Amino acid sequence: MSNGINVKVKFTFDVPCVWSYFAFARLRRALARFRAEGGQAEVVFRPFQLDPDATVAGELKVDVLRRAFGGDVTEAVAEITALAAEEGLLFRHDKAIFSNTLEAHRLIALAGRQGRGEEMVERLFRAHHTDELNIADRDTLKKLAAEVGVHWSDDGGDETRAAIQQVRHSGVRSVPVFHFADGPALTAARSEQDLFTALAEA
Numbered sequence: 001m002s003n004g005i006n007v008k009v010k011f012t013f014d015v016p017c018v019w020s021y022f023a024f025a026r027l028r029r030a031l032a033r034f035r036a037e038g039g040q041a042e043v044v045f046r047p048f049q050l051d052p053d054a055t056v057a058g059e060l061k062v063d064v065l066r067r068a069f070g071g072d073v074t075e076a077v078a079e080i081t082a083l084a085a086e087e088g089l090l091f092r093h094d095k096a097i098f099s100n101t102l103e104a105h106r107l108i109a110l111a112g113r114q115g116r117g118e119e120m121v122e123r124l125f126r127a128h129h130t131d132e133l134n135i136a137d138r139d140t141l142k143k144l145a146a147e148v149g150v151h152w153s154d155d156g157g158d159e160t161r162a163a164i165q166q167v168r169h170s171g172v173r174s175v176p177v178f179h180f181a182d183g184p185a186l187t188a189a190r191s192e193q194d195l196f197t198a199l200a201e202a
Contacts, residue, residue, distance in 0.1 A: 047105035058099025099136035
């Protein structure tokens with residue numbers, strides 16, 4: 001695999017999306033294996049918003065789920081929490097805040113320009129799904145950026161909005177979506193082995 005080719009992986013996702021988190025966790029494990037064997041890969045993060053109209057203040061995620069699916073979502077939340085545990089992830093959704101993710105995606109792009117995109121995405125996923133933080137809140141985002149070693153800037157808002165629109169116009173209606181090099185799209189939370197194979201064959 002040490003042929004000097006840098007595989008470009010495009011990962012389209014949104015932070016509050018459970019399946020995006022599963023997919024990213026598997027991708028990171030696949031990348032670790034690939035890089036350990038001499039492979040080179042760069043991840044490009046493409047922004048998608050589950051709800052572009054979500055507010056910055058946000059609301060309890062369980063209330064959003066009840067409105068979307070109706071009735072008691074306790075069992076569904078318990079099931080997804082158990083699935084997360086199998087992935088080595090800790091989910092806490094009782095007080096999780098579902099809010100607008102524009103600023104989070106802007107921060108991810110900023111981190112990417114500083115060579116810390118993967119670390120920033122992981123921290124944002126954990127902030128939402130485990131720490132129950134509001135990832136639309138700027139003070140919260142600044143603290144998370146500092147944790148990862150990303151230098152904060154207010155730049156990039158227009159570019160992030162344009163990137164979100166570009167993803168929408170490309171036909172993406174659900175996430176996660178992977179593209180390895182110039183290969184076809186892989187949708188849904190694929191297995192770690194599927195992702196490793198895609199890296200190796202790209």
